[in-house]
Amino acid sequence: xxxxxxxxxxxxxxxxxxxxxxxxxxxxxxxxxxxxxxxxxxxxxxxxxxxxxxxxxxxxxxxxxxxxxxxxxxxxxxxxxxxx
Numbered sequence: 001x002x003x004x005x006x007x008x009x010x011x012x013x014x015x016x017x018x019x020x021x022x023x024x025x026x027x028x029x030x031x032x033x034x035x036x037x038x039x040x041x042x043x044x045x046x047x048x049x050x051x052x053x054x055x056x057x058x059x060x061x062x063x064x065x066x067x068x069x070x071x072x073x074x075x076x077x078x079x080x081x082x083x084x
Contacts, residue, residue: 003042003074004084022082029082034059038070039077048074 005011010021017036020029031039037058041051048070055066077083 002045002047003039003077005043005082006084009082020082022080024081029080034061034069035073038073042074 005020008023010023012019012021013036016030017033018031018039020031021027022029034055037054038051041054042048046054048067051070052063052066055061055069056063061069074083
């Protein structure tokens with residue numbers, strides 16, 4: 001499932017990952033490099049399985065842990081209202 005940020009969310013890449021600004025609440029969120037990879041994969045049209053594969057290819061992480069991390073990140077972004 002692809003991921004899309006809400007219209008009130010601005011993003012900026014940094015040397016350390018990605019910063020999100022929730023313009024409604026005035027809150028900043030910082031995504032580390034692994035979360036940035038997951039978000040980039042999903043926003044490019046990939047699904048959760050693609051994000052898991054990207055994580056296991058890029059970082060020393062097993063498939064089960066990568067799947068848990070992807071699921072948790074997507075759930076948190078959606079629950080917070082940042083992503084649809």
